Amino acid sequence: xxxxxxxxxxxxxxxxxxxxxxxxxxxxxxxxxxxxxxxxxxxxxxxxxxxxxxxxxxxxxxxxxxxxxxxxxxxxxxxxxxxxxxxxxxxxxxxxxxxxxxxxxxxxxxxxxxxxxxxxxxxxxxxxxxxxxxxxxxxxxxxxxxxxxxxxxxxxxxxxxxxxxxxxxxxxxxxxxxxxxxxxxxxxxxxxxxxxxxxxxxxxxxxxxxxxxxxxxxxxxxxxxxxxxxxxxxxxxxxxxxxxxxxxxxxxxxxxxxxxxxxxxxxxxxxx
Numbered sequence: 001x002x003x004x005x006x007x008x009x010x011x012x013x014x015x016x017x018x019x020x021x022x023x024x025x026x027x028x029x030x031x032x033x034x035x036x037x038x039x040x041x042x043x044x045x046x047x048x049x050x051x052x053x054x055x056x057x058x059x060x061x062x063x064x065x066x067x068x069x070x071x072x073x074x075x076x077x078x079x080x081x082x083x084x085x086x087x088x089x090x091x092x093x094x095x096x097x098x099x100x101x102x103x104x105x106x107x108x109x110x111x112x113x114x115x116x117x118x119x120x121x122x123x124x125x126x127x128x129x130x131x132x133x134x135x136x137x138x139x140x141x142x143x144x145x146x147x148x149x150x151x152x153x154x155x156x157x158x159x160x161x162x163x164x165x166x167x168x169x170x171x172x173x174x175x176x177x178x179x180x181x182x183x184x185x186x187x188x189x190x191x192x193x194x195x196x197x198x199x200x201x202x203x204x205x206x207x208x209x210x211x212x213x214x215x216x217x218x219x220x221x222x223x224x225x226x227x228x229x230x231x232x233x234x235x236x237x238x239x240x241x242x243x244x245x246x247x248x249x250x251x252x253x254x255x256x257x258x259x260x261x262x263x264x265x266x267x268x269x270x271x272x
Contacts, residue, residue, distance in 0.1 A: 012162035068208035082115025
């Protein structure tokens with residue numbers, strides 16, 4: 001599979017629309033929290049390249065790694081946008097050239113780590129526009145304020161997102177092919193990437209469980225789901241339906257328990 005210049009530019013524009021602080025695709029909600037999710041970007045990149053199935057497979061695998069990623073402003077541990085478009089794009093290329101999905105996950109994660117450098121440079125560049133906006137406020141020039149507040153930062157963000165994405169996917173695809181040819185699937189390097197890529201989703205799930213569980217006993221419920229998948233071989237849809245049934249049953253039981261306790265308390269108050 002090869003990426004032509006038009007396809008690389010389209011992917012680069014999608015990367016910009018999904019970047020943090022881009023207002024055009026329903027703001028942060030539609031851009032950062034939708035387009036920058038690897039699951040969504042995998043589908044979009046697969047559609048652009050004409051292989052949606054591989055795009056979704058790689059996107060889902062990368063999404064699990066970042067399922068619990070928190071991006072508190074400028075303190076981002078990983079640049080999810082770079083992983084979602086540059087990383088997933090390279091991952092799709094490597095899989096189509098014979099690599100494993102796990103190695104594609106390792107590549108996307110590495111790109112996400114490197115992407116924080118570009119993100120920090122972009123934040124530093126935006127300080128220039130902030131200074132000009134402050135001067136425009138002091139001068140009472142609202143036209144310059146609007147330009148330095150809206151247009152200037154978006155131009156900077158557009159180039160910081162589109163140029164690296166296009167350059168890596170279009171100019172670097174030959175390098176990716178050479179790496180696959182130099183290090184076949186059964187080589188030590190590719191096996192190492194496969195092992196590391198297989199461990200990263202487990203790290204993502206572990207971080208998620210740490211955030212959503214209140215007590216250690218809550219882990220039993222999650223382990224029960226994994227056990228059902230491993231032992232019975234049921235698919236995720238069946239597991240989701242089964243889990244929804246248990247959750248609803250637990251909710252109804254808890255509600256009735258609260259009602260019974262409330263009635264008992266009322267009776268005790270009347271007796272007193």
